[in-house]
Amino acid sequence: MRHERIPLILLTGFLGSGKTTLLNQLVQLPEFSRTLVIINEFGETSLDHLLVSKSSDDQIVELSSGCICCTIRGDLAKTLSDATWRFARNGVRQFDRVVIETTGLAEPTPILQIISNTPKLYDSYRMQGTVTVVDAVNGAGTLATHPEAQKQVAVADLLLLSKSDLATQAQETETREAMLLLNPTAPVQLVLQGQTQVDEILALDHAEPVQSTAPLHSWLPTEQLRFAPVSGKQGLLRADQSSAAPADLNRHNDRIRAYCYVLEHPVTAAQIDQWLDALMPELGPQLLRLKAILNVVGFPGPLVVHAVQHLLHPAGLLKEWPDEDRRCKLVFITDNLSAERLEQSLQLLQ
Numbered sequence: 001m002r003h004e005r006i007p008l009i010l011l012t013g014f015l016g017s018g019k020t021t022l023l024n025q026l027v028q029l030p031e032f033s034r035t036l037v038i039i040n041e042f043g044e045t046s047l048d049h050l051l052v053s054k055s056s057d058d059q060i061v062e063l064s065s066g067c068i069c070c071t072i073r074g075d076l077a078k079t080l081s082d083a084t085w086r087f088a089r090n091g092v093r094q095f096d097r098v099v100i101e102t103t104g105l106a107e108p109t110p111i112l113q114i115i116s117n118t119p120k121l122y123d124s125y126r127m128q129g130t131v132t133v134v135d136a137v138n139g140a141g142t143l144a145t146h147p148e149a150q151k152q153v154a155v156a157d158l159l160l161l162s163k164s165d166l167a168t169q170a171q172e173t174e175t176r177e178a179m180l181l182l183n184p185t186a187p188v189q190l191v192l193q194g195q196t197q198v199d200e201i202l203a204l205d206h207a208e209p210v211q212s213t214a215p216l217h218s219w220l221p222t223e224q225l226r227f228a229p230v231s232g233k234q235g236l237l238r239a240d241q242s243s244a245a246p247a248d249l250n251r252h253n254d255r256i257r258a259y260c261y262v263l264e265h266p267v268t269a270a271q272i273d274q275w276l277d278a279l280m281p282e283l284g285p286q287l288l289r290l291k292a293i294l295n296v297v298g299f300p301g302p303l304v305v306h307a308v309q310h311l312l313h314p315a316g317l318l319k320e321w322p323d324e325d326r327r328c329k330l331v332f333i334t335d336n337l338s339a340e341r342l343e344q345s346l347q348l349l350q
């Protein structure tokens, strides 16, 4: 039987959004007591690791000579691969979880890829999810102007809205709308001075095949979206973007978009293979994230598919459906990809 892999949470968010404040609270909780914290800072004077609570001093690694998403990817890989013996006593590993705090300008996808593309790391670590902190005061403006911030929101499994104590109602609403447009499927919860509902973080199980059907409900909140048939494509419905957020919000960030589809009929395993074989090499770089729940002919439960850019995680087959809705649901978070091009690829599932 396969050994239990160590869950890893990627904590990201734009500069000053409140990542360290959150981490400082998390490491003081009993649930996070056996957590290895890896902090990446950029620049000569790195302070964050000093700000994180002393209680976990012996399990904090600071990577400060560059950014882990670009210049020091190797350092991250080495830190993770050495950690299992470096943070062990008498041969027993002293941590059960890893949290990596990125710099505010980091792109999360290369970091997710390091873990999945390095067999030794993939064998030891399981991506539990990406948590992105967004500042409610500056969020809308930041998301309108910084592609890094857009990508951080787009790939999140959980979005944490910070500083709502400082934000006006209008600022908070605009920030929520901007987040919704980039990522309509990730739940949003408040974090106030680093305090938040920690159960939601611990329950994340999105980035790799889920074992339970519970998280599927939050994936694609179909009840909140309006779907309309795509002309000429039988059984294919597309969510209307304006039902997620006002359309004019898109004016600043029309590169990164979320598309949600429902396919009304079951598909065959062969069709899925063919579709993914064509999709990943061709559109991989433009796919920031793909999540799909597919009804496969002859399978008792849904097949769950995840991809981050050209990286396809092994699909997970669940034993049963979470509810009566047996339709296939697909979410694509894309960079510079048109609905027409996606729909052309979906023809392989028709």
Ligand SMILES: Nc1nc2c(ncn2[C@@H]2O[C@H](COP(=O)(O)OP(=O)(O)OP(=O)(O)O)[C@@H](O)[C@H]2O)c(=O)[nH]1
Pocket (backbone or CB within 6 Å): 013, 014, 015, 016, 017, 018, 019, 020, 021, 022, 048, 103, 104, 162, 163, 164, 165, 166, 191, 192, 193, 194
């Ligand atoms: N009022 C208020 N201030 C907050 C909240 N969260 C964080 N802050 C403050 O925001 C500032 C930046 O917070 P940090 O936790 O350092 O942000 P960060 O994301 O780690 O910042 P970088 O490392 O620069 O990317 C600090 O002064 C925090 O005290 C909040 O919910 N409310």
